[in-house]
Amino acid sequence: MGIELQSVTKAYDKNEQPVLHDVNAEIQDGELFVIVGPSGCGKSTLLRMIAGIIPITSGRLLINNQVMNAVPPKDRQLSMVFQSYALYPFLTVADNVAFGLRARKMPAEEIEQRVNDALNMVNLTAFRDRKPRELSGGQRQRVALARAIASDSKICLMDEPLSNLDAQLRVRMRAEIRELQRKLGLTLIYVTHDQTEAMTMADHVMVLNDHHVQQIDTPLDIYNHPANHFVAQFFGTPQINLLTATTMSSKATRELQVAEGFQVTLERPITVGTYTVGIRPNQLVATPVAANEGNATVVNVEALGETTIIEAMADNGKALRIVQAGQVQLPLNQRIAVTVSGKVFIFDEHEQLIAEEGGATSDQFVSVH
Missing domain, CATH: 3.40.50.300 (P-loop containing nucleotide triphosphate hydrolases)
Structure with missing residues (x-):
């Protein structure tokens, strides 16, 4: 029925x-x-x-x-x-x-x-x-x-x-x-x-x-x-990373600068403004670097056997959640370079999804480099 x-x-x-x-x-x-x-x-x-x-x-x-x-x-x-x-x-x-x-x-x-x-x-x-x-x-x-x-x-x-x-x-x-x-x-x-x-x-x-x-x-x-933001955060463990990003030009552009120290390149131009980039923890990669390099510091590591959850603090004070396959050995306070390896979501000022990699909800498309 x-x-x-x-x-x-x-x-x-x-x-x-x-x-x-x-x-x-x-x-x-x-x-x-x-x-x-x-x-x-x-x-x-x-x-x-x-x-x-x-x-x-x-x-x-x-x-x-x-x-x-x-x-x-x-x-x-x-x-x-x-x-x-x-x-x-x-x-x-x-x-x-x-x-x-x-x-x-x-x-x-x-x-x-x-x-x-x-x-x-x-x-x-x-x-x-x-x-x-x-x-x-x-x-x-x-x-x-x-x-x-x-x-x-x-x-x-x-x-x-x-x-x-x-x-x-x-x-x-x-x-x-x-x-x-x-x-x-x-x-x-x-x-x-x-x-x-x-x-x-x-x-x-x-x-x-x-x-x-x-x-x-x-x-x-x-x-x-x-x-939207809420749905993205509610589904998925650990929670999605929601990061502030701004356009890198005074006119329509394909480049977004993420405050945590990396960039997102869009396949089509986006209007000038501030956006939120949503990145699932398994779409971030943590690479160990020298003490004076990178854009984040390891603050906690949870070894789950098949995967490892890394909690890091970006240089701007924002917490990052990273999930990597396998048993990753990283000491606390290790400097890392955090980069994007896959799909991201772009949300507007009203917290609504407007674009994603490989497909979109509007006329914008995202490609991550």
């Missing part, structure tokens, strides 16, 4: 700024759609409006081409999985999964079949008679998933379902949720603050910040073509 948001706005007080402003999106039937953003951006509020828990102030919500604004939650044919799991501690695993079905007065035989099928899908059949306190965090989350599966809803809403789990378990549960979503053909809307979950799980991602949608696209297109 597809979902469409048409100019959806939420305001708790007409005299205050909306907590969500003019949200538009089309979520296709059977896709995993991730809503991502920092705390307080409105992502959980949006999920609750889709569920019908919070009313929409203005705009329209369509499910399967039917306007749902006034439809009660129980009639929207969807299920929800919460961060807190929302399990009844005094009920067994099987009874927790069956609770909603019994409330709907389904036949006992059908309830039993649905519970058995759902527990089998999440590998919890052997735990059906245990109480939640006897389960691990991952197993409790699987119970919540089984409850959603047993409801047989075609739309599932998940609100930060993995945030209480440790790192290794989050990785495993990401894969399990994605596998179940595909197997069941669910339309799944998944809220998270974790860009890694968005990158690894989603068909499409909505990025929210400051009460507005910043960008909607596939995970890789968001990473490769960020619409």
Whole structure:
């Protein structure tokens, strides 16, 4: 079942700024759609409006081409999985999964079949008679998933379902949720603050910040073509380097001087002004040089085995993040020459992307030398 948001706005007080402003999106039937953003951006509020828990102030919500604004939650044919799991501690695993079905007065035989099928899908059949306190965090989350599966809803809403789990378990549960979503053909809307979950799980991602949608696209297109400063910084670890650059002429020019000590050459002229150059850490190279040379100093090195993260301080006081393949040995306080080896982004004074290497969002193209 597809979902469409048409100019959806939420305001708790007409005299205050909306907590969500003019949200538009089309979520296709059977896709995993991730809503991502920092705390307080409105992502959980949006999920609750889709569920019908919070009313929409203005705009329209369509499910399967039917306007749902006034439809009660129980009639929207969807299920929800919460961060807190929302399990009844005094009920067994099987009874927790069956609770909603019994409330709907389904036949006992059908309830039993649905519970058995759902527990089998999440590998919890052997735990059906245990109480939640006897389960691990991952197993409790699987119970919540089984409850959603047993409801047989075609739309599932998940609100930060993995945030209480440790790192290794989050990785495993990401894969399990994605596998179940595909197997069941669910339309799944998944809220998270974790860009890694968005990158690894989603068909499409909505990025929210400051009460507005910043960008909607596939995970890789968001990473490769960020619409603005915020999106560029939010996606990618370590964060992108955002550096101030100015034109090197009093008229339209192809040369930009980056304050940190290197230049960017554009394939087409750019108007006179100050810009921001965005460079991913893996597009910078640190070369050791003599004490009186270079343009930065090493302040920290993080050896991760396959890669090395180098934190450096440019001569103008700006922190730089550099990622190099392999195990790079650099002592602290080593002087380095930082150069650009690949793609860069050019942002205007409004923090909007205007150009990038190998393609552009306007009539400007970038080539780095």
